[in-house]
Amino acid sequence: MLPELAPKMLAMVLSRPGAPLELRELDVPQPGAGQLLLEVTACGICRTDLHIVDGELTEPQLPLVPGHQIVGRVARCGAGVNGGVISQRVGVPWLGGTCGSCRYCLGGQENLCDHAVFTGYQINGGFAGYCLADARFCFPLPDGYPDLQVAPLLCAGLIGYRSLRMAGEGRQLGIYGFGAAAHIVTQVAVWQGRQVYAFTRPGDLAGQAFARRMGACWAGGSFDRPPQELDSAIIFAPAGELVPAALQAVRKGGRVVCGGIHMSAIPSFSYDLLWGERSLVSVANLTRQDGEEFLALAPQVPVRTEVTAFRLEQANEALAALRSGQLEGAGVLLVDEQIRKRGARGD
Ligand SMILES: [Zn+2]
Ligand SMILES: [Zn+2]
Secondary structure (H helix, E strand, O other): OOOOOOOEEEEEEEOOOOOOOEEEEEEOOOOOOOEEEEEEEEEEOOHHHHHHHOOOOOOOOOOEOOOOOEEEEEEEEOOOOOHHHOOOEEEEOOEEEOOOOOHHHHOOOHHHOOOOEEEOOOEOOOOEOEEEEEHHHOEEOOOOOOHHHHHHHHOHHHHHHHHHHHOOOOOEEEEEOOOHHHHHHHHHHHHOOOEEEEEEOOOOHHHHHHHHHOOOOEEEEOOOOOOOOEEEEEEOOOOOOHHHHHHHHEEEEEEEEEOOOOOOOOOOOOHHHOOOOOEEEEOOOOOHHHHHHHHHHOOOOOOOOOEEEEEHHHHHHHHHHHHOOOOOOEEEEEOOHHHHHHHHHOO
16 A cells, blocks of 8 residues: 555745745645556746746746755656656656657657747746646656755756767867856766866856866866867857857867757857867757666766755745855755645645
8 A cells, every 4th residue: 555645735936927936735646547646846947937937938837846956755647657657766857858750759859849848937947836748758867866966967967968979089178157057068078088177157256166076177267368279169158259259269170069958149250260170059858768777877977065954844945045156066845755745735
């Protein structure tokens, strides 16, 4: 017999873009066919959550429970799911579902699916006591990582890894914006034998010191000249003016990868910056294969995440800390038994 579930849960809810999230009591959802009901234990916060809350990503389902780096235990299975997964720890990423039949799905690019749905955007996410997820899009999580530490691997890690792969094999790698994704990617890149040059907001000496601690061989302000010409660069910060700066820092034939889902307008720049077969690409979403590869790789490095924990009801403070650049590494919301019981009692 499965333990009985409380009928209610607490969740942080976005009712309209631009407004703070509200702590609300919601019904614990019932898993439909192919779905898992997860008891959420931790959920990472991500810059994408900020873009959703701030209204820069314009197609959220409202009201919305955000959060797409979900760590949870399987509490119930919907029809058609093998019950053997009950009580297993799984992770839920940004890619929440695909159509399986468009040209992208059929061509091995499910990250570009025309009809994809995204966790914490079109479907409710993990800023809650419980959430639903399509069982086919959940990942088993590597042992050896506590819930709080594994959460940032699910977006910062996955998207970071896809961006790193997209950057090619070059040894001299620049990273613009040193937050959650960068601190993970740096560890992987150094392990691969690369040298990492970290670019932070000008004057952010604490961020530069953090980057060096994570393995960067050099750290400076975003418009500083690195001591070495770069083979490639990844931009994680959502600032369009970094694109010409990064193009200027990479060598002929080099590549600049934009790893974020949203960026301010890119200022016009001289063709000289692109000339010499430099290329500029974006990274969109993830495939399940990225997830499997990265979650297998992370314990080998091993990637260690630096995490600042907040309680679920502190989600607004956590997002504010991310927005102002105060977080070192990744922010994660903790959903503990106490919060779950409060939700169940309705207080
Ligand atoms: Zn598709
Ligand atoms: Zn994310």
